[in-house]
Amino acid sequence: xxxxxxxxxxxxxxxxxxxxxxxxxxxxxxxxxxxxxxxxxxxxxxxxxxxxxxxxxxxxxxxxxxxxxxxxxxxxxxxxxxxxxxxxxxxxxxxxxxxxxxxxxxxxxxxxxxxxxxxxxxxxxxxxxxxxxxxxxxxxxxxxxxxxxxxxxxxxxxxxxxxxxxxxxxxxxxxxxxxxxxxxxxxxxxxxx
Amino acid sequence: xxxxxxxxxxxxxxxxxxxxxxxxxxxxxxxxxxxxxxxxxxxxxxxxxxxxxxxxxxxxxxxxxxxxxxxxxxxxxxxxxxxxxxxxxxxxxxxxxxxxxxxxxxxxxxxxxxxxxxxxxxxxxxxxxxxxxxxxxxxxxxxxxxxxxxxxxxxxxxxxxxxxxxxxxxxxxxx
Numbered sequence: 079x080x081x082x083x084x085x086x087x088x089x090x091x092x093x094x095x096x097x098x099x100x101x102x103x104x105x106x107x108x109x110x111x112x113x114x115x116x117x118x119x120x121x122x123x124x125x126x127x128x129x130x131x132x133x134x135x136x137x138x139x140x141x142x143x144x145x146x147x148x149x150x151x152x153x154x155x156x157x158x159x160x161x162x163x164x165x166x167x168x169x170x171x172x173x174x175x176x177x178x179x180x181x182x183x184x185x186x187x188x189x190x191x192x193x194x195x196x197x198x199x200x201x202x203x204x205x206x207x208x209x210x211x212x213x214x215x216x217x218x219x220x221x222x223x224x225x226x227x228x229x230x231x232x233x234x235x236x237x238x239x240x241x242x243x244x245x246x247x248x249x250x251x252x253x254x255x256x257x258x259x260x261x262x263x264x265x266x267x268x269x270x271x
Numbered sequence: 272x273x274x275x276x277x278x279x280x281x282x283x284x285x286x287x288x289x290x291x292x293x294x295x296x297x298x299x300x301x302x303x304x305x306x307x308x309x310x311x312x313x314x315x316x317x318x319x320x321x322x323x324x325x326x327x328x329x330x331x332x333x334x335x336x337x338x339x340x341x342x343x344x345x346x347x348x349x350x351x352x353x354x355x356x357x358x359x360x361x362x363x364x365x366x367x368x369x370x371x372x373x374x375x376x377x378x379x380x381x382x383x384x385x386x387x388x389x390x391x392x393x394x395x396x397x398x399x400x401x402x403x404x405x406x407x408x409x410x411x412x413x414x415x416x417x418x419x420x421x422x423x424x425x426x427x428x429x430x431x432x433x434x435x436x437x438x439x440x441x442x443x444x445x446x
Contacts, residue, residue, distance in 0.1 A: 102322060116333070157276045157435050158308045158335040183329060185278055188433055189375055198283065198327035200318060231331050235293075235314040238354075241283075242321035260437045264375020 085255040089122070090152045090185055091159070098143040099167060099199075101243035104179050107142055108132045109245065114183070114229035115152065116159010122131035124150030141143040148247075151198040157261065161186045165245050167199055175217025180243050183229045186251070191266040193249045199252060200239040274307075275444060276435040277334040277345065277370055284383075285325035286426025287363050288297040292326040293317040294428065295350045297333060298370070298382055299412055301343010309334035312360060313425055317354045325429075332432070341444065348411045361400045365423035367412040369433050375445045379430045384422040414429055 096109055111125035130146040152161055167180045180199025187193040202212045202220040213219045222228065256263060284292055297312035315328035321381040336345065352360050364383030371377045382432070386403040387393065396402045410417065440446060 126309045156335070157278065158333060160276075160333060162331060184332065184351045185280065185331065185333075185433065186277065187376060188435060193376075198329055200316075200327060200329075203319060211369040228329075229331060231310055234316040234330065238319065239316050240319045240321050241327040260441070262374045262436045264373065264434070264441065 081124050085258050087153050087155055088256045088259055088261070090154070090186065090188070091252040091254075092124075092148060092150050092152075092161075092249060093252075094247060095147045095247045096140055096144050096146040096148065096165065097248055098133070098145070099243060099245045100141060101167070101179060101199075103142070103242065104165045104169050106132055106134045106144070107167050107179060109144060109146070110168070110225070111146075111148070112164050112226065113150065113152075113161050114164055114226050114249045115154075115161040118156040119132060119152050119154040119159055119161060122151045122153050124148075125241070126150070134256075143179070148249075148267040149183045156187070160188060163198070163247065164225055164229050165247070166225045166228075166251060167243070167245065171217055178240075181222060181225055181228045182245060184247070187249055188251070188253070188263050189252050189266055190253055190263075193251065195247050195249070197245045197247065199242050199243045199245055200241040203238040203257055205238070272337045272339060272443070274337045274437040275338065275370075276347070276437075277309075277332060277336070277432060278435065279290070279332050279376075279430065280436050281330040281349075282429040282431055283325050284421040284426055284428045287351065289353050289355075289418070290324060290326050291317060291319045291354055291356075292363065293352055293354060294328060294330070295352065296347060298332075298345050298347050299302045299389045300336065300345045300354070303346065304336050304338045304342035304343055307335040307337055317370075320352065325432035343414065344372060346412045347430070348408070349381060349382075349383070349430075350408070350411070351425070351428060359400070362402060362404050365405065365408075365411045366428060368430070371432060374436045376433045379432055381428040381430060383425045383428060385425050387423045402425075412424065416436050
């Protein structure tokens with residue numbers, strides 16, 4: 079790694095894992111993840127999206143475990159548009175169709191160190207009771223056409239959702255040249271949210 | 272000019288009488304602050320939790336401010352509303368909190384209150400809902416004329432706000 083005098087670009091390295099989930103009502107779930115970031119950001123190494131294995135609850139605990147690795151590095155000129163991890167969980171319903179069990183998003187932490195995040199997961203809720211029943215019968219629940227909308231704040235005013243579970247993700251964060259560019263991101267202590 | 276990034280989310284709310292809730296939020300700053308990018312107000316989705324009391328919104332906030340002074344530090348103000356199954360909306364609380372002034376991740380619990388009417392209005396509120404609302408929402412985050420209000424305590428809103436500060440130390444600011 080070379081030390082530059084006046085850097086204009088800083089790096090963010092994310093090492094972590096999607097540990098698992100807590101869904102009281104559902105089992106046999108898998109998870110898809112992707113990153114959403116602003117115009118000034120670009121991933122340099124690592125995968126931007128992926129799918130985990132299908133996991134089921136053990137008899138002892140009701141936790142679902144994926145233990146899925148996340149290793150990505152981003153570069154940027156500006157903290158605006160800080161990357162978010164968007165997670166969507168899918169599983170079979172009573173008839174065997176693959177339906178969505180939750181969407182969620184969280185910002186990647188920016189303080190170097192170890193962090194754990196518990197992401198609440200929600201599904202869009204059908205407006206009419208009849209739609210709810212036919213959706214259950216035919217396996218066609220409301221879904222987002224692009225899960226990345228979960229990472230945006232606009233256009234949410236008209237949506238109704240139901241929150242029904244949590245996904246736990248842990249991160250180990252390193253940044254390069256943020257201090258040199260004048261950014262103060264606070265003390266490097268572990269945080270749990 | 273010093274720069275401030277506010278990166279986080281409005282996590283959710285709990286402690287309200289019903290839990291089909293949404294939140295209208297905004298960030299208010301003084302005259303010396305300029306918003307460079309991001310949306311400084313918005314409305315969350317309506318969440319109906321399957322289990323438990325807390326409604327989760329996970330509404331992202333990503334703001335970039337430039338400032339020439341410390342006065343008018345950003346404040347985030349919230350209005351929590353309840354939407355019933357027929358789509359009617361009722362005010363459940365007002366609240367505000369300052370954006371933290373030290374860099375790093377912060378978990379903040381914002382308390383809320385609701386204006387209380389006369390006993391006749393409270394009785395009507397029990398049956399048909401509704402209730403008094405503020406004519407001027409500036410009162411949520413300002414102290415002027417608050418002494419005229421009689422309010423009742425409502426639930427709490429959880430926020431996770433991360434703060435990144437740039438060049439504040441060059442101007443001698445300690446935080």
